[in-house]
Amino acid sequence: MKNPIVLVMGRLLALLIVAAMLISACGETATPPTASPESGTDILPSPPAADQPAANLTEGCVQDYDPAVDYFPEKVSIDYAAGWTIDYFNNYKVVTVVNPWRDAETTFEYVLVQCGTPAPEGFVDAQVIEVPINTIATMSTTHLPHLTALDLTDALVAIDNFAFVNTPEIIDLIEAGKLAEIGSGAAVNVERVIDLEPDVVMTYGVGNPQNDAHPILLEAGLKVVLNSEYMEPSPLGRAEWLKFTATLFNVEAAAQTVFADMVAQYDELVALAQRAEQRPTVFANTPFQGTWFMPGGRSYPARLLADAGATYLWADDDTMGSQQLSFEVVFDRAVNADFWVNTGTWTSRADALAEDERFAEFAAFQSGRMYNNNARVNEHGGNDYWESGVTNPHLVLADLIAIFHPDLLPEHELYFYQQLP
Amino acid sequence: METTRGTSITAATGATEQAWPRLGLRVVVLAGLLAGLITVFLLSLMLGSVRIPLAEVLRILLGGQPERATWATIVLNFRLPRALTATLAGAALAVSGLQMQTLFRNPLADPFVLGISSGASLGVALVVLSVGIAASAPLLAVAGLLSNISLVLAACLGSAAVLLLVLLLARHVQSSVSLLILGIMIGYLTGAIVSLLLYFSIVERIQAYLMWTFGSFGGVTWSQMHVLAPTILIGLGLAFTLSKSLNALLLGEAYAHSMGLPVRVARFWIIVSASMLAGAVTAFCGPIAFLGIAVPHFCRNLFATSDHRVLMPAVMVMGAICAISADLIAQMPGRDTVLPLNAVMALIGAPVVLWIILRRARLYR
Numbered sequence: 001m002k003n004p005i006v007l008v009m010g011r012l013l014a015l016l017i018v019a020a021m022l023i024s025a026c027g028e029t030a031t032p033p034t035a036s037p038e039s040g041t042d043i044l045p046s047p048p049a050a051d052q053p054a055a056n057l058t059e060g061c062v063q064d065y066d067p068a069v070d071y072f073p074e075k076v077s078i079d080y081a082a083g084w085t086i087d088y089f090n091n092y093k094v095v096t097v098v099n100p101w102r103d104a105e106t107t108f109e110y111v112l113v114q115c116g117t118p119a120p121e122g123f124v125d126a127q128v129i130e131v132p133i134n135t136i137a138t139m140s141t142t143h144l145p146h147l148t149a150l151d152l153t154d155a156l157v158a159i160d161n162f163a164f165v166n167t168p169e170i171i172d173l174i175e176a177g178k179l180a181e182i183g184s185g186a187a188v189n190v191e192r193v194i195d196l197e198p199d200v201v202m203t204y205g206v207g208n209p210q211n212d213a214h215p216i217l218l219e220a221g222l223k224v225v226l227n228s229e230y231m232e233p234s235p236l237g238r239a240e241w242l243k244f245t246a247t248l249f250n251v252e253a254a255a256q257t258v259f260a261d262m263v264a265q266y267d268e269l270v271a272l273a274q275r276a277e278q279r280p281t282v283f284a285n286t287p288f289q290g291t292w293f294m295p296g297g298r299s300y301p302a303r304l305l306a307d308a309g310a311t312y313l314w315a316d317d318d319t320m321g322s323q324q325l326s327f328e329v330v331f332d333r334a335v336n337a338d339f340w341v342n343t344g345t346w347t348s349r350a351d352a353l354a355e356d357e358r359f360a361e362f363a364a365f366q367s368g369r370m371y372n373n374n375a376r377v378n379e380h381g382g383n384d385y386w387e388s389g390v391t392n393p394h395l396v397l398a399d400l401i402a403i404f405h406p407d408l409l410p411e412h413e414l415y416f417y418q419q420l421p
Numbered sequence: 422m423e424t425t426r427g428t429s430i431t432a433a434t435g436a437t438e439q440a441w442p443r444l445g446l447r448v449v450v451l452a453g454l455l456a457g458l459i460t461v462f463l464l465s466l467m468l469g470s471v472r473i474p475l476a477e478v479l480r481i482l483l484g485g486q487p488e489r490a491t492w493a494t495i496v497l498n499f500r501l502p503r504a505l506t507a508t509l510a511g512a513a514l515a516v517s518g519l520q521m522q523t524l525f526r527n528p529l530a531d532p533f534v535l536g537i538s539s540g541a542s543l544g545v546a547l548v549v550l551s552v553g554i555a556a557s558a559p560l561l562a563v564a565g566l567l568s569n570i571s572l573v574l575a576a577c578l579g580s581a582a583v584l585l586l587v588l589l590l591a592r593h594v595q596s597s598v599s600l601l602i603l604g605i606m607i608g609y610l611t612g613a614i615v616s617l618l619l620y621f622s623i624v625e626r627i628q629a630y631l632m633w634t635f636g637s638f639g640g641v642t643w644s645q646m647h648v649l650a651p652t653i654l655i656g657l658g659l660a661f662t663l664s665k666s667l668n669a670l671l672l673g674e675a676y677a678h679s680m681g682l683p684v685r686v687a688r689f690w691i692i693v694s695a696s697m698l699a700g701a702v703t704a705f706c707g708p709i710a711f712l713g714i715a716v717p718h719f720c721r722n723l724f725a726t727s728d729h730r731v732l733m734p735a736v737m738v739m740g741a742i743c744a745i746s747a748d749l750i751a752q753m754p755g756r757d758t759v760l761p762l763n764a765v766m767a768l769i770g771a772p773v774v775l776w777i778i779l780r781r782a783r784l785y786r
Binding site: 164187287288289290291323324325326327328329331332335356357358361380381382 | 471494499500503633639642643752759
């Protein structure tokens, strides 16, 4: 039950925020940021100054600012992600989140200024953040593997919720009492965050001010960056948001190496899966009360299934999210499918049967070829598939190839997946 | 109006010897409704997301072998239990709503005024959302015990618990108005616990809970039908035997009492039957809104009577028709997508309730 007053206030707030966003959007087009002409392009490199650094500063500030110096010799490239862009200038970089949530009509711009150098003029609506940052608070478990991969866990001061964490290094920090718990979404404990004074709070948005944390945090005067990796339809695109985190810490070089290594492994696995002679048919998810949430043909799971050498039965569909199908439609198409994956919270086929005895009619049920991505779920229900799996799609892909083509990866032991007994 | 005269005569002659209102056209209307019910029932077997030719559907229903084996499963294991569930649920909610509106003499009462759906919601929330909470809130250690129980069982237990509470209190509470307020308070209480559970839960679980609140007739399988159908049929039978008591209660509790109706006993059984009906439906289909309010009003207007001996069968058939029709629309025949049932139901129900309120306002001006 919702208190009507709260509801009305929430709506008012929503209206105000939408209005604010519209105004800010107008502002963006009216005053384009002025970029200094000599900077940022690889086509016309400026002559290296005498004290041109060989690497990005990952600690401390610039002592003697020289406008001719490129303070970010190490840059990231964005090859797979579609949801953000970056432009490098001599002493600052402009990161834009272009697709913060579904059907978003607003973008978020962050001006990351090298500490010890002046902030550029003309970015009226962007948040200006001094980099490298020293402390960060994160509001989703998906952000945590970035920090471990880039060896930045020392900078973490707070996370949204202790219970759902799987990353061992973070669990150690929690147990050592080094992290604060600040709550998730709009229920974020603002006072606690203000008290902690993190240089940046990394969160995500769904476009609804009643759920999102960033409006309240921004209002509190904190630096907030939105990580919208969940909007990326491709597994490598999602994983590439690692570089987004890296730009805040000036550790572009490390991110480039880590990601390139992952891409190499992922591509190698894709090539391996292409060698399979058969592409078994597969369907995914489970229905709830007669409605089946089937991943769209252009969704993240669909892409993984295709890359793993399977024939996803809804691959012809062109939605990015999931479709609400009736049970009978799925039954009609998938009754003879070879595999059934991502089966919700089930840990055994008996769980499936207890929910609805009609599941027993699927061929995949009868043959026992049902695999769920919940092998690594902690005691509170936090699933590592949605944590380290997002940053390590090659591990997820290896699992799927081993499931569909055991002969291609005979030595592989399932990591995120388990066969339902 | 003829109807009011009918009941006032009834009142004068005593609760046990109620005169029937002149039935006249009403029998024809009722027969028409029955024909309508059979039509929409058959339609719901024929129309669905998967296109199955009419001849094939008939062949399957008559026990023949269809062109594709999966079609038989779709018609017999998906559409038939779904249509039956909609029929039973529609009838149950409409009857339950009628009983509550009369008992509380409140045109906006619905099957859930006594907190039945709140109890079921709490049961479901405890099961669906309990993962991850057991450790952080020792208060809800119960949740750990519950997590192995299915949704249906949880909803049953939840609504039964609330029902028992209401019945217990009903014995000590004099007026129905107090009972009404009690029900609303129970609703707030369970709602508070549900929001706490939601607050501490993970996204997937919250989504599962929300899905349950959307309502659906598609989740009932044949094995569940063995529980749902008998419960509803017993509840409906009980409701029928209470028609005369309800007629007496129309005149107010004091008047009914003076006529020799044992008000408390009657009230007890009305609550039992209405709660059985609403509780069973909520457990299996989720909290289905609006039907319980809208259908009794619709039938009172259509049959121009408030005699429960006429209204009882009328709302049953009308409720079933509305439920099946709403489900048909939600299924969007020919399309793969389905819509949430409660949204469709409210889209139909809200204008009906509005229309009734406006009509009444005009009548009493």
